[in-house]
Amino acid sequence: MKTVGLGGVSFYDTPYTYDFGGGNSVTFTTVDKGFSFAPAGVSTGGSTQIASLGAPFYDPAQPTSYFSNRGGTIGPDTLAQYVGYSAPAAIAYSISDSIIGLRFDLGQGYQYGYAQIAGSTLQGFRFETTPGLGVNIAAVPEPASWALLISGFGIIGLAMRRRRVAAVTA
Structure with a gap:
């Protein structure tokens, strides 16, 4: 398990990119800045994918957020589909403290993790270093x-x- 604490890096004016290695990255930015509660946006590089909701809720699939204080697991059994986004996609309900599910492949199989954001501030990442294992969200x-x-x-x-x-x- 690896935890990367960032202590609240703002991505409101300048996008923030984190590289997991091997060209796998995730970039957070703010979309629709003219809106008073601008949602966070996310794009991915390499094999990185975001836990997303698709049909019947959204078509095409959109990134989803989870409440950070509810606990749970981000992993192979997460009730979401994982999707890569080459352009920033808005994350619904990302204004408050949220968890964004991630998965990426460094050549040994998918590794799962999450990013914790609050509005346009990135708190950090937590991901499993062993492929195939999920990451618990502490309630x-x-x-x-x-x-x-x-x-x-x-x-x-x-x-x-x-x-x-x-x-x-x-």
């Missing part, structure tokens, strides 16, 4: 989930304390 609990978990622990602690006090007085 981040939402604040409401944390609040529910902490409240539950508090209620359990209170119930245990009340039970102890009741046993001593009896």
Whole structure:
């Protein structure tokens, strides 16, 4: 597994290209800059492909994004088709923190990974160095989930304390 942290590289004004090796690359750019919430765009080089949705949703297929805090896997079992894009293709719903599924072949079989973007900022890449294996997306609990978990622990602690006090007085 390889993680490439970029710490928030902007591709709003200047496209950003990452080379996986062997001529396999992915380029992020901003499309339709005149629009106030301009979507990210992606193009690929070599054997690199993007997880995309096709028919019956889109014809031709369009790159798709995944919520980064929901967890899951990008790999051979991902419910999407992988498509290469020679020209920048808009990524739907890429304004918020998103995961873009990737696959590329360095000669031993497909390697899977993802890029994490937020609007026109690239946070980094994570990809599996062993061909054929998927990459897990770490789920981040939402604040409401944390609040529910902490409240539950508090209620359990209170119930245990009340039970102890009741046993001593009896």
